[in-house]
Amino acid sequence: SLYFCCxxxxxxNELLALEMLHRYVELLDKYFGNVCELDIIFNFEKAYFIxxxxxxxxxxxxxxxxxxxxxxxxxxxxxxVREIPRSG
Numbered sequence: 001s002l003y004f005c006c007x008x009x010x011x012x013n014e015l016l017a018l019e020m021l022h023r024y025v026e027l028l029d030k031y032f033g034n035v036c037e038l039d040i041i042f043n044f045e046k047a048y049f050i051x052x053x054x055x056x057x058x059x060x061x062x063x064x065x066x067x068x069x070x071x072x073x074x075x076x077x078x079x080x081v082r083e084i085p086r087s088g
Contacts, residue, residue: 002025002036002040006021020055023054024051024054027054027068027069030069050068
C-alpha cells in the first residue's frame, strides 16, 4: 500500500485533492505495473517526471492518462537513444 500526506487550506476542495492523488497513483500504476513504495524509492526521478507531466505549478496540466503515458514513453525512448554508445 502507498500512503500520501497532503496539506490543504480551509478553502481548498478536499475531494479534488483526493481525485488528484488517485489519478497520480493510477499513472504510477500504469507505468510501473502495480506500483509499490520501492518503485518510487528506486525510481524517484521517474515518479517526479510523471508528476510533472500531470501537474504544473500545483494545477492539473493534463487530465488524460493516455497523453501522460505517451509523454512518459517518449521520454523513455529519448533516454534510451541517448544512452546507446556510438562507435566510430
